[in-house]
Amino acid sequence: MFDDKRLLAALAAASEDQIVFDLQGIGERHASLKRELPGVAVRFAMKACPVDAVVEFLARQGAGFDAASPGEIATALGAGAPPGSVHYGNTVKSDQHILDAFRLGVRDFATDSVEDVRAIATHAPGARVFCRLATTGNGALWGLSGKSGCSGPEAVRVAETARAMGLRFSGLSVHVGSQQMTTEAWTGAFDSLAEVLIALKQKGILLDHVNLGGGLPALGYLDEQGRPLIPPLDRIFETIRAGMGRLRQAAGARLAFVIEPGRYLVADHGAIRAHVARLSDRELLDGRRRRWLYLSCGKFNGLYEMDRIQYRLEFPAHRDGEYGPAIVAGPSCDSDDAAGHGRYPARVPLGVASGDPVWILSSGAYTTSYTTLGFNGFSPLPYTVAPAGDTDGRKRPTRVFTTVTATPF
Structure with missing residues (x-):
């Protein structure tokens, strides 16, 4: 049963076609996420809703931003987000876009290849980079496998290249797939992360954070046949909390966490x-x-x-x-x-x-x-x-x- 009374009131009042966003509802979902995952930095995946009013509101709530282009970075900064709360989360970047982001003040870049690391070192010298690991995407409506992310051994190679080129290799990231409906996907992601953390530690490369990416599901969808999609959200959060504890043990050092909700906050x-x-x-x-x-x-x-x-x-x-x-x-x-x-x-x-x-x-x-x-x-x-x-x-x-x-x- 849909019970967002503010949205229903706005829909009832509307006489023309329009999209309605309930900022208070978005704020409540953001606060709920912070309670479920205490201490985890929230960086809103801007591609889900690049609406100025929504971005400005989340910035006032203390959220950071996952941006996929200089255009999104500029929108986040224009909404009042400090540059340190915005990362360039797209592994696909031209030389010019790396340079543009660096000039805008962004110092955290996602990567998944040696070629991209070399470009970052040239156009954003001294920047921090985090490597995205590939996942299968199984259990998600949109799997997101193939285009972004690399294997564990390749991530180690990327890290060594970044260190050799004067970049700070700061973290790892994953994306379990958009609208992920299972806990197994998260368990598998933590397995991969732990394995690479241990391999990096053996090479003397210590990370300061892990980015858990997107994938947290919306609650109000129907599947293509019209049946309610009911994600096991409580068990997903339990799995994430347990996984973070496991990674802290594997890292053997203080490890911060970031998460990039998109549809979970706004859908x-x-x-x-x-x-x-x-x-x-x-x-x-x-x-x-x-x-x-x-x-x-x-x-x-x-x-x-x-x-x-x-x-x-x-x-x-x-x-x-x-x-x-x-x-x-x-x-x-x-x-x-x-x-x-x-x-x-x-x-x-x-x-x-x-x-x-x-x-x-x-x-x-x-x-x-x-x-x-x-x-x-x-x-x-x-x-x-x-x-x-x-x-x-x-x-x-x-x-x-x-x-x-x-x-x-």
Whole structure:
């Protein structure tokens, strides 16, 4: 049951399509994470929600930032984050981008190859680097394996190269996969980290931190067939706490930890007010009939991840009445603009009419960052922010919701 009353109130008040972010809900999730993992530095994965108001709010809450480009670094610094709380977490960097980040004051760089280390040494001399270990991504909706990360022996080679080139090899990192649904993935990641920590210690290379990366799951998604995705969050946190203790023992020295939540912080505290374009019923080539619900928002203007998940939908004008199955799709003419590639229907009210509002819940992650600039002429949605009151010690606006026109991120 969706119980974010602030979001529901904002959705009910909206007369036009928009994205709504609940800052207080995001702040509560951030505070909860700090309680679950005391002493762990939180660096928000900006790609999940590069919205100025959200970034500024998290900076006031003391969060740091995982940035993947000089553009994201500039956004974080502009939001008030000190350079020391921002790291360049992308292992893919051009020479110019390394130089740009260094000039902006960033001194912590992710890496996973000797070639990248050499470039960092040239364009960010004396910087700190941490090496990302590869993971299988098993158990995650988006595995993230292959493009980033290296083996344990390769990480040792990277560390030795960094040390030889005058860089401070400061840490290791992992990413267990986005929307990770298992504890086993975390256990496997800690196995890999412990093995490399021991190998590095034998070579006299001592680290000061381990970056646990992203992967903490959102709680409000449905799978592509419409079944609730229920991650074992309590057991995930237990596994992480136990793993950190194990790594501290393996390191034989003081070891700090960093974590990079993205969707975990923002997904469940963002929602979209959209509307129905059409409910239609068509006969297919094989003689079967198929019902389609077309919405004003789809894959290209907010719901990019609809190929792997279904979003929870509410139809405020149709609390009662008959429901039936329909494929949910966006407004464009692209065949990919459909939930589950058009294979799995959702239950929708059969009495909906064009223009009726629909609320798309748990859609606060990647909604703004993945949207196109206007595919088929459907523009990015504006967003609305629900201020978080005076929890940060600053006087907040008396107006409850502030609408801002979305900019291309």
